[in-house]
Amino acid sequence: MTTASQERTYTVRLRRPHPKQMAFVESTAPRIIIRGGRRGGKTVGVATRAVRRFLAGRRVLYAAPTQEQVDAFWYEVKRALAEPIEAGVFKKNESLHIIELEGTKQRIRAKTAWNADTLRGDYADDLILDEWQLMDEQAWEVVGAPMLLDNNGDAVFIYTPPSLASRSVSKARDPRHAAKMFAAALKDTTGRWAAFHFTSHDNPHISTEALADITRDMSTLAHRQEILAEDVENIPGALWTQTLIDAGR
Numbered sequence: 001m002t003t004a005s006q007e008r009t010y011t012v013r014l015r016r017p018h019p020k021q022m023a024f025v026e027s028t029a030p031r032i033i034i035r036g037g038r039r040g041g042k043t044v045g046v047a048t049r050a051v052r053r054f055l056a057g058r059r060v061l062y063a064a065p066t067q068e069q070v071d072a073f074w075y076e077v078k079r080a081l082a083e084p085i086e087a088g089v090f091k092k093n094e095s096l097h098i099i100e101l102e103g104t105k106q107r108i109r110a111k112t113a114w115n116a117d118t119l120r121g122d123y124a125d126d127l128i129l130d131e132w133q134l135m136d137e138q139a140w141e142v143v144g145a146p147m148l149l150d151n152n153g154d155a156v157f158i159y160t161p162p163s164l165a166s167r168s169v170s171k172a173r174d175p176r177h178a179a180k181m182f183a184a185a186l187k188d189t190t191g192r193w194a195a196f197h198f199t200s201h202d203n204p205h206i207s208t209e210a211l212a213d214i215t216r217d218m219s220t221l222a223h224r225q226e227i228l229a230e231d232v233e234n235i236p237g238a239l240w241t242q243t244l245i246d247a248g249r
Contacts, residue, residue: 010084012055014048015076020198021045024156025052029194033132033157033178033185037199042158043069046128047076049156053126054099054108061124061147063113065134065171070097070110073130077108114171116143125153133159133178136171157181 017025021041024034025048036042050060050073062073074097078085081099085092092099100107113119113129115136124147129135140155148155159178162170174180185195 008087010087010089012051012080012084013082014051014080015044017041017045017048020196021048024194024196025049027194027196029191030152030154031157031185031193032155033159033182033193033195035159035161035178035182035195035197037160041198042160043072043130044076046130046156046158047073047080050108050126050128051077051080054106057104057106058125059105059123059151060108060126060128061122062108062110062128062130063119063139064110064130065112065114066131067112069130070112074110077110113139115139119143119147123147123150125151126156127153128156128158130158131160132157132181133162133175134170134172137173137177 018041020036021044024032025045034042034046046062050062054060054077062070064070064073077099078092081090081092084090085099089101090099091102097110098107109122111118113135116138119139120143127144127147129140129144132140140157144155147153157178159182161179162172162175172178182195182197185193
């Protein structure tokens, strides 16, 4: 992809999405939810989508609970836009994780956000919430959704079904809120929602041998959640089913 400035052309180095990534990168649905396995290419895919939308003049805000996730996204967008940044077409702020076209509202920003309070004070044409299963639901319901009001913006939610270990650090009030959103998106017939699912195996850029080896070290439940990206409602051997738990909330 190339971008032009003052009659010069600069190269934007986007990675070539694998087929499962391409489906959501090119989706025009206003609300997108992505359920993917670890190392399946979720963050790289949304970084590609973010850069494309930024180059179309949009204001993009990416948020994730951990600095590690923010760094992964930030690396991808910096890599893609390195040439026009170096040429001074776009301004980069490393401290705030911002790339922008000065004098306009065209911008990409990446920030950490666990909950509604850490997400306040901004607005966007495109809001991306990564590791959505670990966030407090109010990050979207109270703050995120109103951010999109000015320009009738779009939202992308990304998650891997939460393991028992990850639930211990989650800020979610309902640990299944991402799974419930995905299920509702699948039932949508209006075109407002699109739901995408892919496993770690769908990423052709990771070692199949390493993936097969690590699978042998995982429990069946962990493999289904982390690698196959399945929303497992009932844990084998549990006294209470998820249906009974939800009914008693």
